[in-house]
Amino acid sequence: MSTMVSDRVKNMAESATLAMAAKARELKEKGINVISLSLGEPDFKTPKHIQEGAKAAIDEGKYFAYPPVNGYLDLRQAISAKFKNENNLDYSPDQIVVSNGAKQSIANVFLALLNEGDEVVVFSPFWVSYSSLIELAGGVPVYVKGGIESDFKVTPEQLAQAITPKTKAIIYSSPCNPTGSVFTLEELTAISEVIKKHKDIVVIADEIYEHINYTGAHASIGAIEGMIDRTVTINGMAKGFAMTGWRVGYLGAPLWLAKACNKIQGQITSANCSIAQRAALTALTTDLAPTVEMSKEYLRRRDIVKALLDEVPGFKTNLPTGAFYFFPDVTALFGKTDGNVTINNADDLSLYLLDQAQVSVVTGDAFGDANCIRLSYAASEEDLREAITRIKIAVSKLS
Numbered sequence: 001m002s003t004m005v006s007d008r009v010k011n012m013a014e015s016a017t018l019a020m021a022a023k024a025r026e027l028k029e030k031g032i033n034v035i036s037l038s039l040g041e042p043d044f045k046t047p048k049h050i051q052e053g054a055k056a057a058i059d060e061g062k063y064f065a066y067p068p069v070n071g072y073l074d075l076r077q078a079i080s081a082k083f084k085n086e087n088n089l090d091y092s093p094d095q096i097v098v099s100n101g102a103k104q105s106i107a108n109v110f111l112a113l114l115n116e117g118d119e120v121v122v123f124s125p126f127w128v129s130y131s132s133l134i135e136l137a138g139g140v141p142v143y144v145k146g147g148i149e150s151d152f153k154v155t156p157e158q159l160a161q162a163i164t165p166k167t168k169a170i171i172y173s174s175p176c177n178p179t180g181s182v183f184t185l186e187e188l189t190a191i192s193e194v195i196k197k198h199k200d201i202v203v204i205a206d207e208i209y210e211h212i213n214y215t216g217a218h219a220s221i222g223a224i225e226g227m228i229d230r231t232v233t234i235n236g237m238a239k240g241f242a243m244t245g246w247r248v249g250y251l252g253a254p255l256w257l258a259k260a261c262n263k264i265q266g267q268i269t270s271a272n273c274s275i276a277q278r279a280a281l282t283a284l285t286t287d288l289a290p291t292v293e294m295s296k297e298y299l300r301r302r303d304i305v306k307a308l309l310d311e312v313p314g315f316k317t318n319l320p321t322g323a324f325y326f327f328p329d330v331t332a333l334f335g336k337t338d339g340n341v342t343i344n345n346a347d348d349l350s351l352y353l354l355d356q357a358q359v360s361v362v363t364g365d366a367f368g369d370a371n372c373i374r375l376s377y378a379a380s381e382e383d384l385r386e387a388i389t390r391i392k393i394a395v396s397k398l399s
Contacts, residue, residue, distance in 0.1 A: 053282025071098025180320020
């Protein structure tokens with residue numbers, strides 16, 4: 001019966017991060033001590049006061065009916081206030097849609113926006129799901145690549161060259177998954193000047209890592225003059241609040257597009273879980289101190305990991321300024337062998353490290369750069385030190 005599977009599914013790539021995580025779990029279930037640096041999963045628990053907010057909602061007993069498709073009004077009001085106070089973005093509650101994770105928010109936008117053959121400029125390296133979600137909606141991803149020498153940032157000149165009459169949207173993340181790069185206000189302003197020359201292009205700004213930012217300032221492209229009416233801002237609770245499993249994402253968009261996303265979501269999943277929404281409301285309307293402390297800890301780990309990676313032969317790393325990833329260039333190891341395995345590409349290296357070092361990482365090819373691998377440092381200091389020691393030993397066997 002597998003022949004009945006749609007071409008849509010056959011042509012869709014499996015999430016590389018989830019695939020590597022699954023392989024790591026399989027080995028762990030066999031008793032092998034695998035250290036996973038493959039998933040973007042905060043190792044912190046959801047802050048206690050947010051948990052208590054969810055418990056209180058359950059105890060109140062009035063959140064068991066279906067919520068509005070786009071989210072409870074008080075939550076959307078809180079998100080609207082957050083956008084205004086923290087990002088200088090003017091989205092009314094009617095312009096906000098709460099979804100089952102930021103991934104669904106992005107999927108909703110592409111399904112609402114794209115017709116068959118429409119192009120989406122994707123700043124590369126990019127989060128693995130962008131390309132599949134664009135293609136699922138009938139669109140065509142057009143990749144514009146920033147290299148490690150420029151901290152993986154795309155320039156306005158590159159963007160201008162990538163835009164065609166078929167371009168419908170542009171998507172980027174800042175802080176970036178997988179590179180940890182953060183666009184400055186000056187850089188986004190220059191990019192916005194290119195976009196303003198094309199009246200029918202929407203920019204999608206993925207800001208899910210906003211609170212894990214070591215630059216001291218987060219910039220939103222929608223806050224730049226003339227951009228709010230053509231900007232979709234994606235965010236959520238997963239990363240900054242250690243709420244991955246709660247599955248609460250949200251978007252702010254021009255009203256016409258927010259209504260279209262609401263219509264799509266109403267036919268696919270309807271609303272996000274009622275109790276998760278109450279937890280999100282607690283997170284957004286109470287003290288950010290736990291989030292700030294988590295970010296400080298990620299920064300401390302970043303510096304530890306950078307020093308350790310600098311000692312790994314064949315790894316070339318820049319210094320990420322946000323999120324919790326390193327994206328080292330490993331081309332110096334291509335063609336090398338331990339006598340049994342030859343490293344021809346980043347895929348080979350990822351599998352080699354899983355087999356020889358019992359450390360799971362993700363090939364950079366899935367993120368748009370086949371010269372790199374991605375390592376998450378959302379793990380304990382003990383595991384990070386041990387993992388990179390193992391990587392160093394395994395790589396030292398290659399010649």
